[in-house]
Amino acid sequence: MDPPRSRNPIDVARRGCIELSAYLGRRRRAALLTGETLVGFVADQRHRAEHNLRSLAPVATDHGERRKDTNATKGTMARAFNGARRVLREALDSGETETLGLHRGRPADR
Structure with missing residues (x-):
């Protein structure tokens, strides 16, 4: 795999990780990351953007x-x-x- 031609892909991935990590707070185990947690993360980010609130991650x-x-x-x-x-x-x-113990979270079969 070729390295990226700019820092942007790395910076975007880092920012995403920092924002998600800051939202999760003190949760240490990756297995605690659930679909419900991610829905809350999305809602929090949208609320912050809509109301021009401080970002969780410094730039x-x-x-x-x-x-x-x-x-x-x-x-x-x-x-x-x-x-x-x-x-x-x-x-x-x-x-x-x-390896981390995360579940894929597939919807239940009907």
Whole structure:
């Protein structure tokens, strides 16, 4: 696999992880990450963006040397969702979710 031509894919994944991690707070076990938790994360991010509230994750500036707090926007929300989705999708595809004890959360058969 070729490395990315810019920092953007890495920054987006990092921001998604930081936002999700900040939302989860002190939960240490990945198995505590459920569909309900992710629905709450999405609702929280949307609420923050809609009301211009502070983002959970500081933004890296100057190539990660400094961090600054920012307000959530539709753009930061989209980057957080996309970054978290990419990391979680890779974990599913690679089998890491099974190693961590996460369940895929498939809907029940009717």
